[in-house]
Amino acid sequence: MEIIRTVPWMKEKARLARAENHVIGFIPTLGALHEGHLSLIRRARAECSRVCASIFVNPTQFGPNEDLSKYPRTFESDVKKLESAGVDVLFAPDAKEIYPAGFGTYAEVESISNRLEGRSRPGHFRGVATVVLKLFNIVQPQFAYFGRKDAQQVRILQQMTGDLNLDVELVVCPIVREPDGLALSSRNVYLSADERRAATILHRALEAASQQAKTGVRDAAQIQQIVIRVLAEEKLSRVDYAEIVDAETFEPVTVIGARPVYVLLAVHLGKTRLIDNLLIEPAQDSGALKCSL
Amino acid sequence: MEIIRTVPWMKEKARLARAENHVIGFIPTLGALHEGHLSLIRRARAECSRVCASIFVNPTQFGPNEDLSKYPRTFESDVKKLESAGVDVLFAPDAKEIYPAGFGTYAEVESISNRLEGRSRPGHFRGVATVVLKLFNIVQPQFAYFGRKDAQQVRILQQMTGDLNLDVELVVCPIVREPDGLALSSRNVYLSADERRAATILHRALEAASQQAKTGVRDAAQIQQIVIRVLAEEKLSRVDYAEIVDAETFEPVTVIGARPVYVLLAVHLGKTRLIDNLLIEPAQDSGALKCSL
Numbered sequence: 069m070e071i072i073r074t075v076p077w078m079k080e081k082a083r084l085a086r087a088e089n090h091v092i093g094f095i096p097t098l099g100a101l102h103e104g105h106l107s108l109i110r111r112a113r114a115e116c117s118r119v120c121a122s123i124f125v126n127p128t129q130f131g132p133n134e135d136l137s138k139y140p141r142t143f144e145s146d147v148k149k150l151e152s153a154g155v156d157v158l159f160a161p162d163a164k165e166i167y168p169a170g171f172g173t174y175a176e177v178e179s180i181s182n183r184l185e186g187r188s189r190p191g192h193f194r195g196v197a198t199v200v201l202k203l204f205n206i207v208q209p210q211f212a213y214f215g216r217k218d219a220q221q222v223r224i225l226q227q228m229t230g231d232l233n234l235d236v237e238l239v240v241c242p243i244v245r246e247p248d249g250l251a252l253s254s255r256n257v258y259l260s261a262d263e264r265r266a267a268t269i270l271h272r273a274l275e276a277a278s279q280q281a282k283t284g285v286r287d288a289a290q291i292q293q294i295v296i297r298v299l300a301e302e303k304l305s306r307v308d309y310a311e312i313v314d315a316e317t318f319e320p321v322t323v324i325g326a327r328p329v330y331v332l333l334a335v336h337l338g339k340t341r342l343i344d345n346l347l348i349e350p351a352q353d354s355g356a357l358k359c360s361l
Numbered sequence: 362m363e364i365i366r367t368v369p370w371m372k373e374k375a376r377l378a379r380a381e382n383h384v385i386g387f388i389p390t391l392g393a394l395h396e397g398h399l400s401l402i403r404r405a406r407a408e409c410s411r412v413c414a415s416i417f418v419n420p421t422q423f424g425p426n427e428d429l430s431k432y433p434r435t436f437e438s439d440v441k442k443l444e445s446a447g448v449d450v451l452f453a454p455d456a457k458e459i460y461p462a463g464f465g466t467y468a469e470v471e472s473i474s475n476r477l478e479g480r481s482r483p484g485h486f487r488g489v490a491t492v493v494l495k496l497f498n499i500v501q502p503q504f505a506y507f508g509r510k511d512a513q514q515v516r517i518l519q520q521m522t523g524d525l526n527l528d529v530e531l532v533v534c535p536i537v538r539e540p541d542g543l544a545l546s547s548r549n550v551y552l553s554a555d556e557r558r559a560a561t562i563l564h565r566a567l568e569a570a571s572q573q574a575k576t577g578v579r580d581a582a583q584i585q586q587i588v589i590r591v592l593a594e595e596k597l598s599r600v601d602y603a604e605i606v607d608a609e610t611f612e613p614v615t616v617i618g619a620r621p622v623y624v625l626l627a628v629h630l631g632k633t634r635l636i637d638n639l640l641i642e643p644a645q646d647s648g649a650l651k652c653s654l
Contacts, residue, residue, distance in 0.1 A: 075526060172471040173490075173524035179465050197466075205526040232464035233368060233498040 069151045071158045075166075075206055078159050082120075082208040090118040092283050093234075094209030095110045096200060098181050099123040100140040100254035101149050104244040108213035109153040111241055119267050120207050122159040124166060128174075129195030137280065140257055159207060166202060177224045177231070180318050184332060184345070185220050188308055196221055197228050204229075204236050212236050216360075217243045217251050219330050219345045220318060243344070243361065245271065251344045258340040262304060269302035270344040271361070273310070277331045278359040286324045288312040295331060308334035308341065323359065324348055362444045365620045368459075371452050375413075375501040382410040387529075388503035389493060392416040393433040394442050397537040401506035402446040406556055413500050414443050415452040417459060421467075433550055445577035452500060459495060467491045468525070470517045473567055473611050477625060478513050478636070481601055489514055490521050497522075497529050499527060505529050509653075510536045510544050512623050512638045513611060532553030536637070536654065538564065544637045551633040560635060562595035563626050565653070566603070567639040570624045571652040574641050579617045581605040588624060601627035601634065608640065617641055617650065 072078045093116030095108045105121075112119045123146055131137035143160070167208040174194050180186075181193040204212065214222045226238050233328045249271030250264075259267055273295045278289045284308055295310045312336055314321050315328035347360040366372045366613050372619070378385055388401045398414075405412045416439055423429035443451055467487050473479075474486040497505065507515045519531050529653030537545045542564030543557075552560055566588045573584045588603045608621035624639040640653040 079526070079528070170520075171524050172473070173521045174469050174471065175466060175525075176469055177466045202526050203523075205528075227463075228466045231464050231495075232468075233372070233495050235372070235498075 069147070069155050071160055072149070073161055073165065074214070075161065078161075078206050081157060081206075083204065085118050086208055091116045091211070092118045092120060092207065094203070094207045094212045095121045095155075096203050097121060098125050098139065098254065099124055099146050100142050100253065100257070102252045102256075103147045104215050104217065104252040106149060106153050107244050108215060108241050108321055109150065109155060109202065111215050111239065113154045115239075116211055118157070119155050120157040120159060120209065122161075122203055122207070124159075124161060124199065124203075126166070126195055126199040127163055128167070128198060129192050131189055131191060132221065134189070135258075136254075140254055159203075166199065167296045168252060174198045175228060175232070177227050180224050180227060181222065183220075183318055184311065184313070185334065188285075188334060188341075193221065193224050197224060199236075200225055201228065201232070209236055211239055213239045215243060216240050216347065217253070217344065219315075219332065219347075223316070223318060239252055245361070249275070249295060249361075251275075251342075252337060253342060255340055255342065259337060263337040263340065265276040265303035266302050267337050267342060269299055269305050270335055270342060273298040274331060274344060274346040274361055277346055278348075278361060281324060281357045281359055288321050288324055288329070291324070291331070295333070298333060299333075304337055306336040308336060310334075315349075326350055362440070362448050362451055364440070364453055366454055366458065368454065371450075371454075371499050372501075374450060375499065378411050379501055383408045384504070385411045385500065385502040387496070387500045387505045388412070388414045388448075389496050389505065390416055391418050391432065391547065392439050393435050393550070393624040394439045395537075395545045395547065395549075397508050397510065397545040398441060399446050400465055401534050402443065402448060402509060403569050404461045404532065405504065405506050408532075411450070412448050412573050413450040413502065414448045415454075415496055415500070417452075417496075418458055419459070419492040420489055421460070421491060424482055424484060427482070428432070428548075428551075430441065433547055443634055452496075459492065468494045468521060470520050470524070472550060473513065473517050473520060475603055476513075476604070476611055477604065478627065481627060481634075482622060483522040486514065486517050489570055490517060493518055494521065494525070494527075497527055504532055506532045506534060507541060508536060509533050509640065510637065511545070512608075512625065512640075516609070516611060538654070542568070542654075544635075546635060548633055548635065552630060556630040556633065559595050559597035560630055562592055562598050563628055563635060563637040565626060566626060567637060567654055570639055571641075571654060574617060574650045574652055580613050581617055581622070584617070584624070588626070592628060597630055601629060603627075608642075619643055 093112030175197040186193050248268050250267050277291050277295050278297045328349040334343045349358045351358045386405030468490040479486050541561050543560050569591045570584050570588050621642040627636045642651045644651045
């Protein structure tokens with residue numbers, strides 16, 4: 069695996085790969101890699117002739133009171149994991165390489181960016197959209213792989229790639245979970261033993277929502293109430309939001325029916341904020357709903 | 362010359378040209394073509410193996426009280442001019458093709474966008490940056506040609522292409538003028554006969570600035586005063602701004618010295634607003650200043 073630190077070198081590497089008709093699969097990460105990231109890499113490895121991952125703790129997507137400085141940095145073990153997973157190129161620039169002095173251009177995806185995660189984390193999605201746009205322009209992938217855990221992020225990046233006429237297809241991959249249901253996240257390492265036990269409450273609340281939908285409940289408010297009731301059972305948790313939204317517009321829905329919806333959760337456990345979601349889609353050829361945790 | 366109306370067709374055309382190792386030169390326009398545009402096309406024709414022009418009256422760069430609806434549209438004669446100038450492909454999409462329903466992603470170039478033209482025309486540069494970013498992604502040019510008359514626009518687009526790691530080189534071409542000095546502009550057709558005569562005041566004011574700089578005046582305020590005095594001689598004109606700024610930062614300067622500066626004018630003549638500029642650069646190997654009108 070080649071490790072590349074500079075933009076010109078990465079661009080040249082990408083240019084050569086494209087000139088040789090390689091299909092480039094790209095997995096942008098903030099490092100602190102876990103099985104969720106590795107599942108994206110395995111998917112890219114299976115589908116593309118060249119696999120590039122990036123590790124960049126992007127300062128513009130962290131708010132002033134967020135965890136930029138203490139975000140877990142585990143570069144050496146990340147490199148070993150990527151190498152084992154068959155990554156060809158790791159792009160690992162420093163902040164000055166991506167945001168040199170005088171930098172001042174941002175990508176803004178309106179409307180979807182201001183709700184839910186965007187309301188709780190102002191400027192977050194502007195930072196995400198900007199760095200991903202830059203990384204796409206540098207790495208020149210045909211396919212980019214993202215986990216469904218960050219559902220709103222993925223939707224915003226899909227909107228951006230369409231709106232800006234980019235030639236990248238976003239591949240959305242399933243959420244990877246611990247045996248007890250906790251969605252994998254680099255932030256799980258922040259949790260104390262008690263918080264870690266309590267953190268399964270997100271999955272349990274989404275399980276309850278899934279049960280409701282499967283038994284025919286279509287009223288979003290009713291499902292939302294059950295989710296909030298389950299979350300309230302865990303005294304260590306503090307709910308940021310628990311909403312049921314259209315999977316395309318991210319606007320709240322009242323009835324679950326013809327279009328896919330997400331049940332989206334953001335929950336504080338002590339100083340750690342976790343997100344998770346359930347995708348509910350109409351099943352083909354039946355009135356039933358398909359639930360994906 | 363092939364005329365292309367849709368994004369997918371234009372992208373495919375560009376993809377094929379790049380696959381055949383063509384060098385694509387691109388001239389984005391709002392139509393209503395004049396000798397200024399044609400000088401850009403001739404330059405592209407001399408430097409590139411494929412020349413693509415676009416005609417798109419971009420709604421997002423016009424303010425609510427601006428001249429979008431009455432902007433001159435002369436498609437048939439534009440086509441003849443482009444054909445004569447040797448353009449290979451004209452990309453002429455309609456507004457829905459560029460901004461389909463649900464569109465919501467914008468490129469924002471901070472700081473430089475809020476001064477001068479950006480202050481007088483809020484949102485203007487956001488619209489320009491967004492459409493040019495989209496057009497670059499669709500047409501995939503290695504070189505793009507712009508006139509120096511829109512100096513601030515060119516600077517913003519240079520900032521954007523650098524910040525977003527785009528592989529496009531911007532080529533800035535001289536201002537083309539009428540025999541009496543008026544800079545060519547599609548908006549000149551709005552002028553009444555009296556206003557047309559009065560419009561030479563911009564060039565005369567810049568000439569006065571140029572004379573001052575050539576005779577050794579380095580004090581920006583002194584030159585600015587002379588420019589404003591000349592502009593005031595023309596009773597049909599109303600000055601929007603007359604400023605001397607650093608050619609890179611577009612911040613006002615006090616002394617003209619080691620770095621290039623622009624003398625920038627925006628002047629109303631009746632309902633028509635015209636812009637023009639003078640570039641002052643330190644001459645190589647001497648203390649003298651080089652002035653480009």
